[in-house]
Amino acid sequence: MTETARQNSNPHAPPFQGGEIRRGAFLALLAFSAALCCNSLYAENAGAAAHPSVRIETSLGDIDLELYADQAPETVRNFLAYVSEKFYDGTVFHRVAQGIVIQGGGFTPDMKEKSPNAARPPVKNEATTALKNTRGTISMARSADPDSATCQFFINTGDNVALNHLNATPQGMGYCVFGRVIAGQDVVDKINAVAVDKGEKKSEPKLFLRDGSEVPSAEIPKVPVLIKSIRELPAK
Numbered sequence: 001m002t003e004t005a006r007q008n009s010n011p012h013a014p015p016f017q018g019g020e021i022r023r024g025a026f027l028a029l030l031a032f033s034a035a036l037c038c039n040s041l042y043a044e045n046a047g048a049a050a051h052p053s054v055r056i057e058t059s060l061g062d063i064d065l066e067l068y069a070d071q072a073p074e075t076v077r078n079f080l081a082y083v084s085e086k087f088y089d090g091t092v093f094h095r096v097a098q099g100i101v102i103q104g105g106g107f108t109p110d111m112k113e114k115s116p117n118a119a120r121p122p123v124k125n126e127a128t129t130a131l132k133n134t135r136g137t138i139s140m141a142r143s144a145d146p147d148s149a150t151c152q153f154f155i156n157t158g159d160n161v162a163l164n165h166l167n168a169t170p171q172g173m174g175y176c177v178f179g180r181v182i183a184g185q186d187v188v189d190k191i192n193a194v195a196v197d198k199g200e201k202k203s204e205p206k207l208f209l210r211d212g213s214e215v216p217s218a219e220i221p222k223v224p225v226l227i228k229s230i231r232e233l234p235a236k
Contacts, residue, residue: 061187116150127165131177146173
């Protein structure tokens with residue numbers, strides 16, 4: 001007689017003994033699968049938190065950016081705070097240095113400077129040697145003080161080695177890269193190609209190179225390039 005038949009013929013045998021073992025194994029497998037699923041979702045959420053994305057809607061098209069919250073957390077937090085309060089809506093790309101940068105986020109179409117949020121202090125410069133000012137990256141604009149960035153930003157339209165972090169001195173600190181273009185690089189290039197007025201109009205803050213010289217300033221688009229809005233995109 002087989003073991004199964006012996007159990008089935010024994011009225012005192014525990015009910016569904018073999019089934020309980022199989023069910024226990026099934027439940028263990030189910031719990032393991034659930035744990036894997038949770039870990040996967042956690043990893044996806046962590047990835048989304050590390051790299052939030054935003055869309056800049058401009059008068060010449062949309063630009064999508066992935067932000068490096070894992071590498072420049074304070075800079076991204078500061079930028080997203082301005083995005084959240086819709087600070088950038090109705091500002092312009094007030095400066096176009098062709099083949100170098102497009103800069104925006106601080107002036108209205110009539111070239112009146114928009115004051116940064118007084119309740120939010122300038123952000124500490126998080127530039128590192130790992131974050132390069134290469135074509136398609138976004139960085140914070142600032143004055144000669146390395147820790148003076150507030151709301152203005154620029155998108156690199158060329159590989160700007162002279163803007164990279166070299167060391168912790170004021171001259172070598174560089175400009176903090178905090179994201180990159182993931183869609184709409186053609187729009188960036190279109191903005192970078194607009195006609196400019198190289199007069200004496202105000203364009204602040206200026207970009208200073210390590211040798212103390214300035215990236216060409218006062219390059220104001222003749223026709224304003226409007227930033228209609230910047231919005232954070234839903235996590236994928």
